[in-house]
Amino acid sequence: MEQKAIYELLAAKLGEGALAWHEDEVEPWAEIAPAAIADACAFLREDRNTDFNQLMCLSGIDWDGYDEAGKGKSVAILGYDELGKPEVSERIADGDLGVAYHLYSHAQRHKFTLRVRVPRAVAEVPSVAHVWPTAAWHEREAWDLVGIRFTGHPDLRRMLLDEAWEGHPLRKDYMMPAKWAGVPMDGRPYADNPFPTPEPPAGGDQPGATGPAEA
Amino acid sequence: MATGDKNLTGWADQDHVPGIKSELLELNMGPQHPATHGVLRLLLKTDGEIVYQVTPVIGYLHRCAEKIAEGVNYKQWVVYTDRFDYLAPVCCNHAYVTAVEKLLKPEVPERAEHLRIVTAELSRIASHLIALATFGLDMGAWTPLLYCFREREEILNLLERIAGGRMLYNYFVPGGVRYDVPDEQWIKDVLSFITMLETKKIKDYNDLLSYNKIFIERTADVGVIDAETAKAYACTGPVLRGSGVKFDCRRDDPYSVYHKFDFEIPVGMGEMGTVGDCWDRYMVRVREIEQSCRIIRQALDTLPEGPYQAIPLNKMVKVPAGAAYSRTESAKGEIGHYIISDGGQIAFRNKVRSPSFCNLQVVEKVGVGQMVSDLVALVGSLDIVLGEIDR
Structure with a gap:
């Protein structure tokens, strides 16, 4: 099926939920209202004409600082300076967050791309894990790295980072941590290194001797 | 859960x-x-x-390579793709440059495309050899490991001669490949290697492992993934084909010049038990080695003369603004790259969909109700690599 025709089917079903169809791009895509995304996915999965039985990819995106003019002038991410200190910025991030869904149908052999955008303050998108089980891990990853909360997800924990990690690394305003659990993150020796190099024992111990030194 | x-x-x-x-x-x-x-x-x-x-x-090997991608330019990031699937790095290179080229649209020379396919298929064979070897090891067969690693060593030597590295090659660049064929002898050596593999070595693996009674008892009817489950969990590669679904990106969603070559897509047929059991997934890989040999022979026989880079190595790449998702068939399954460009030299967002990440998730469903020792067979037959899962 033509992608345009798929979008028209979808728009007829969703009504207000289908926002726009972006045709003149390398990869045409449909813009869907966040509240309608679960219905849209369920429809595309169940309808026999579309039959999208595979979710190829689900990507979380932070659109903050994106150069809409296409001149490559997006805001640079924050890293470490020459001394190994995390860079800081005064800029207040206010860009939207987004999710992109790439679908494929084994039976019909066609692809389709959906995108949603949510404001940074209310980063909540309905989960599609009940439509495609594979979405469960992708959504956990997007929550972990981009910080998009998927409502209705069966088990929304962090996927790759530790449960106690602070922040979401793929956000554009994410500041690199100076240390994690007391360990410096950039590999440089710090004055308060928790693992200082041990002093060589005085008194001529045998090399390789083990056990506590005798008093 | x-x-x-x-x-x-x-x-x-x-x-x-x-x-x-x-x-x-x-x-x-x-x-x-x-x-x-x-x-x-x-x-x-x-x-x-x-x-x-x-x-x-998961996450013990997490490096947040996608964050690094937002800080280095398009050519510099090829290095990081090597570190995803370190058993088939060339396939990962291929996935990434295909995605960049979808936006950049350079005229990639035919010679470069052929060299890409030859090296990627060699890498796929090396990865499948490791898969056979370690799967056999999990099932208690020690000897095939030595045989498979011996042949893999040959592949590493061949790739070292063309790319310079033994494990991590950094061989592809957007617009072509980094080096041409070193000499005519390299082509002859590749051809003699794949002839040796096709005529003798695969028979050895089959005699030693594939049709070994103990191995069949341990893998047939174990860890069955039916076709519907495999599709729902977005399993790809040998895991999907082991479940009897005839789908391969190289054939069904062609990229590079794979459409020029003639090859079969092996699928699991349940010869030893049920369709989609561990033995089927294993056997799909053995048969894919044969098909990769066929592709390599055709690509080398028709290797065109001419340039091998569309963009000089020392020139920076500026990718036009836009977003594109591309997928390629690696040794483990489909690698997808979703690249969002703002028109500059650095990707705004580069999402990697790795096949092992999606394939592993099916364990949550299929592993339930198995014996602990059969779970070892199931995980071994999925052929995961953690560098790619954790990224």
Whole structure:
């Protein structure tokens, strides 16, 4: 099926939920209202004409600082300076967050791309894990790295980072941590290194001797 | 969690043996366990030998390569793709440059495309050899490991001669490949290697392992993934084909110049048990080695003369603004790259969809109700690599 025709089917079903169809791009895509995304996915999965039985990819995106003019002038991410200190910025991030869904149908052999955008303050998108089980891990990853909360997800924990990690690394305003659990993150020796190099024992111990030194 | 829970409802309250309190045993398999192929941790809930719930815990190898992609330019990031699937790095290179080229649209020379396919298929064979070897090892067969590593060594030597590295090649650049064929002898050596593989070595693997009675007993009818489950969990590569689905990106969603070559897509047929069991997935890989040999021979026989780079190596790449998703068939399955460009030299966002990440998730469903030792067979037959899962 033509992608345009798929979008028209979808728009007829969703009504207000289908926002726009972006045709003149390398990869045409449909813009869907966040509240309608679960219905849209369920429809595309169940309808026999579309039959999208595979979710190829689900990507979380932070659109903050994106150069809409296409001149490559997006805001640079924050890293470490020459001394190994995390860079800081005064800029207040206010860009939207987004999710992109790439679908494929084994039976019909066609692809389709959906995108949603949510404001940074209310980063909540309905989960599609009940439509495609594979979405469960992708959504956990997007929550972990981009910080998009998927409502209705069966088990929304962090996927790759530790449960106690602070922040979401793929956000554009994410500041690199100076240390994690007391360990410096950039590999440089710090004055308060928790693992200082041990002093060589005085008194001529045998090399390789083990056990506590005798008093 | 999601799939296991319903099996556990009220389990502990039941009076299994009168007068004796019973509960499920929590068991950690990994992260330092030889059968988990890297630093994978499986959190099991078991009743004796029966697994009631499997929860994979991943992230021990996480480097946040996608964040690094937002700080280095398009050419510099090829290096990081090598580190995803370190058993088939050239296939990962291929996936990434295909995605960049979808936006950049350079005229990639035919010679470069052929060299890409030759090296990528060699890499695929090397990865499949490791898969056979370690799967055999998991099942208690030690000898095939030595045979497979011997042939893999040959491939590493061949790739070292063309790319300069032994494990991590950094061979592709957007618009072509980094080096041309070193000499005519290299082509002859590749051809003689694949002839040797096709005529003698694959028969050795089949005699030693594939049709070994003990191996079949351990893998047939074990860890069955049916076609619907495989599709729902977005399994790809040999895992999907092992379940009897004839789908291969090289044929069904062609990229590069794969459409020019003639090859079969092997699928699981349930010869030893059920369609989609561990033996089927294993055998798909053995048969794919043969098909890769066919592709390499055709690509080298028709290797065109001419340039091998569309963009000089020292020139920076500026990718036009836009977003594109591309997928390619690596040794483990489909690698997808979703690249968003703002028109500059650095990707605004580069999302990597790795095949092992999606394939591993199916363990949560299929692992339930298996014996612990069969879970080892299931995870081994999925052929995961943790560098790609954790990225």
